[in-house]
Amino acid sequence: MTPRRPKIVGFCCERHGLDSPVAAAKSGITYDASVRIIDVPCTGRVDGLHILKALEDGADAVFVLGCLEKNCYYDTGSIEGRKRVEHVRSMLEEAGIEKERVEMFNTSSTMTWRFPEIVSKMCDVVNRLGPLGKEGDEQ
Amino acid sequence: MKGQIQVIGCKSCTEIPQLIDMNKLIEKASTMDLVVSTVLVGAVCDSKSIKQVVQEAKEREVDRVVVLACPKKVVNPALLAAFKKAKVNEFLVEYVNIRDEVVLPHMDDPPRAQAKAETMMVAALQKVMGLKPLETLKEQMRTRNVVVLGGGASGRKAAETAAKTGAHTIIIEKGTKSFKAPGVLMQNSVLLKSKGYGGNFVLTIRAGEKVEELQCAAIVVATGGGWTRLNGPLAKACKSALPLYELDEQIRAGKKMEGPIVIVDSPDPAGKSMQVRDYAWDESLELAIELKRRSTDSDITIVFQEMRAFGLSELRYKEAAELGVRFIRYDATGIPKIDPKEPNVVSVKDLAQGETIRLRFGTLAFASIPANDDNEGIADTLRIPMSPDGGIRHGSIQRGPVSTPRPGIFICGSALFPKTKDIAEEEGMVAGELAGEFASKGIIEYGGSVAEVTQEKCSACLTCIRTCPYEAPFIGIANKAEIRTQACQGCGMCVGICPSKAIELRNCTDDIIMQETKTMLRGDF
Numbered sequence: 001m002t003p004r005r006p007k008i009v010g011f012c013c014e015r016h017g018l019d020s021p022v023a024a025a026k027s028g029i030t031y032d033a034s035v036r037i038i039d040v041p042c043t044g045r046v047d048g049l050h051i052l053k054a055l056e057d058g059a060d061a062v063f064v065l066g067c068l069e070k071n072c073y074y075d076t077g078s079i080e081g082r083k084r085v086e087h088v089r090s091m092l093e094e095a096g097i098e099k100e101r102v103e104m105f106n107t108s109s110t111m112t113w114r115f116p117e118i119v120s121k122m123c124d125v126v127n128r129l130g131p132l133g134k135e136g137d138e139q
Numbered sequence: 140m141k142g143q144i145q146v147i148g149c150k151s152c153t154e155i156p157q158l159i160d161m162n163k164l165i166e167k168a169s170t171m172d173l174v175v176s177t178v179l180v181g182a183v184c185d186s187k188s189i190k191q192v193v194q195e196a197k198e199r200e201v202d203r204v205v206v207l208a209c210p211k212k213v214v215n216p217a218l219l220a221a222f223k224k225a226k227v228n229e230f231l232v233e234y235v236n237i238r239d240e241v242v243l244p245h246m247d248d249p250p251r252a253q254a255k256a257e258t259m260m261v262a263a264l265q266k267v268m269g270l271k272p273l274e275t276l277k278e279q280m281r282t283r284n285v286v287v288l289g290g291g292a293s294g295r296k297a298a299e300t301a302a303k304t305g306a307h308t309i310i311i312e313k314g315t316k317s318f319k320a321p322g323v324l325m326q327n328s329v330l331l332k333s334k335g336y337g338g339n340f341v342l343t344i345r346a347g348e349k350v351e352e353l354q355c356a357a358i359v360v361a362t363g364g365g366w367t368r369l370n371g372p373l374a375k376a377c378k379s380a381l382p383l384y385e386l387d388e389q390i391r392a393g394k395k396m397e398g399p400i401v402i403v404d405s406p407d408p409a410g411k412s413m414q415v416r417d418y419a420w421d422e423s424l425e426l427a428i429e430l431k432r433r434s435t436d437s438d439i440t441i442v443f444q445e446m447r448a449f450g451l452s453e454l455r456y457k458e459a460a461e462l463g464v465r466f467i468r469y470d471a472t473g474i475p476k477i478d479p480k481e482p483n484v485v486s487v488k489d490l491a492q493g494e495t496i497r498l499r500f501g502t503l504a505f506a507s508i509p510a511n512d513d514n515e516g517i518a519d520t521l522r523i524p525m526s527p528d529g530g531i532r533h534g535s536i537q538r539g540p541v542s543t544p545r546p547g548i549f550i551c552g553s554a555l556f557p558k559t560k561d562i563a564e565e566e567g568m569v570a571g572e573l574a575g576e577f578a579s580k581g582i583i584e585y586g587g588s589v590a591e592v593t594q595e596k597c598s599a600c601l602t603c604i605r606t607c608p609y610e611a612p613f614i615g616i617a618n619k620a621e622i623r624t625q626a627c628q629g630c631g632m633c634v635g636i637c638p639s640k641a642i643e644l645r646n647c648t649d650d651i652i653m654q655e656t657k658t659m660l661r662g663d664f
């Protein structure tokens with residue numbers, strides 16, 4: 001039986017966050033299809049709840065991708081986003097789940113390599129840590 | 140709303156037909172609940188295709204649309220306009236970026252790409268059913284005033300260009316500078332307070348003894364650099380020392396400066412008491428060359444730690460040296476010092492010769508450009524961010540070249556970071572034009588996907604007010620938070636942070652986000 005493919009959720013802001021995969025696509029870089037892009041207006045919109053729910057619904061890892069902190073369309077949005085992610089990470093740690101599964105990244109619309117790099121980084125995390133939780137009941 | 144969905148597939152966006160089977164995807168769409176129309180077109184941006192899909196949408200009484208194509212920003216806006224005419228609410232059109240998120244990045248794995256595209260389509264169909272039709276509203280701008288803060292090089296240019304767009308300009312000048320302004324020039328004036336949002340700002344200005352309120356549609360910050368502030372031990376020891384820009388002005392005005400002339404990089408070479416943001420090396424070299432040209436026996440020395448002239452200005456370094464300008468380089472082991480008992484001699488260890496030399500001077504100038512002290516107050520009043528080195532910070536580059544994060548406030552010249560007069564003027568022109576254009580729109584369009592407070596849930600904790608970068612939330616008469624829709628940018632930061640979960644972002648609710656995530660995770664790819 002083939003091992004279960006990783007499931008990765010990426011909450012990307014509608015500004016630089018979503019421009020990033022577009023830039024990668026334009027420059028012809030390919031990456032693993034496991035990533036599920038969910039668009040939000042700004043990473044400041046992301047709530048800890050969304051991340052936790054994604055993990056509960058079967059994601060093995062979640063990342064949040066916003067603008068560079070000094071170049072955020074909504075000024076402090078990606079800093080807010082980072083705070084939320086940090087909060088979730090500390091919650092996960094308390095619950096005994098590897099906090100590496102949740103990560104915040106920043107990018108800009110011209111960084112063509114960034115999105116593929118993030119996807120492969122998160123895939124590596126899942127490959128190293130294995131799928132999250134319920135291996136038994138899924139198979 | 141009934142929920143009659145049209146799904147549009149664009150062949151040219153998903154241009155590699157052997158990779159993604161668009162026919163199969165559209166077929167699948169037609170079997171889904173509530174989908175009443177499916178169209179596969181050659182290119183959705185093509186006006187013929189737009190006609191075709193909108194015609195079909197009308198016949199089938201479509202009220203929601205899913206477009207499988209490229210990013211929303213890229214798709215021809217005519218499509219949205221046509222749907223609007225056909226009475227499909229623009230907020231009920233959902234774009235799925237099949238091209239950049241599936242076709243191109245996964246071309247090496249077609250079966251997974253197909254499954255992913257299908258899942259994205261299903262998620263979009265669910266999402267579009269959760270959306271509510273929204274309205275955009277319009278508010279009249281009360282004036283066409285453009286207020287320019289600062290009457291320096293960039294400010295004047297900004298006022299001139301803004302006036303050309305038809306705006307009424309008002310320059311707020313701190314000092315007594317007098318010049319021909321295109322509109323009103325208020326001397327001895329400072330900005331005290333600001334209220335409002337892009338299009339309808341209300342500023343409180345102190346002009347001389349009077350305090351008055353001023354309405355304006357747009358603001359240009361052109362406060363310049365802080366040439367007048369000279370701290371640091373060298374400036375203290377030599378009272379007659381002046382910033383390079385003043386020296387430059389005086390020389391150009393024909394004043395004869397007493398020689399020898401020494402230009403030191405900073406009045407605080409040890410970097411203890413002041414933040415130097417930049418050095419006017421280009422101008423120093425230019426000035427030295429100019430003086431040498433006027434009289435070959437002028438005695439000019441430039442003392443520096445590190446010199447960076449830009450681009451072709453680098454050649455001036457050579458030119459100046461050939462003309463006989465003396466350059467002395469120092470480092471931390473022997474910084475320039477002035478003994479207050481001997482205020483016309485600077486001693487410094489010359490790195491090239493390794494020994495300390497004494498330079499007697501008639502005129503001392505500094506090439507450093509400190510930040511404007513007023514920046515902090517202005518940034519605070521207008522609630523725009525500062526950069527760590529004391530300047531005012533740009534907004535995201537996606538908002539435009541001379542923008543701040545707040546719509547309607549533009550910034551130019553050395554208020555951002557020090558720059559030469561030509562560049563400051565260029566920036567002033569751009570800022571003036573953008574501000575003028577902003578003001579000449581005459582209306583503020585707002586609404587759409589903005590935040591909304593459910594007042595019963597609000598505990599008036601003020602968190603949203605502190606978090607919003609645009610001052611949209613405020614505590615209203617009911618002692619509960621309210622959102623000033625005109626100012627809301629729809630970022631959703633307040634939504635995620637409200638401890639009582641009292642705020643909702645229209646068409647971007649928790650349910651919509653979590654449902655989309657769930658559907659995407661269910662897909663097997």
Ligand code: SF4
Binds near residue numbers: 596600639641642
């Ligand atoms: S953050 Fe929420 S609870 Fe607090 S004032 Fe704003 S709306 Fe009310």
Ligand code: SF4
Binds near residue numbers: 589606644
């Ligand atoms: S959505 Fe953003 S702009 Fe609107 S009120 Fe909330 S934080 Fe402010």
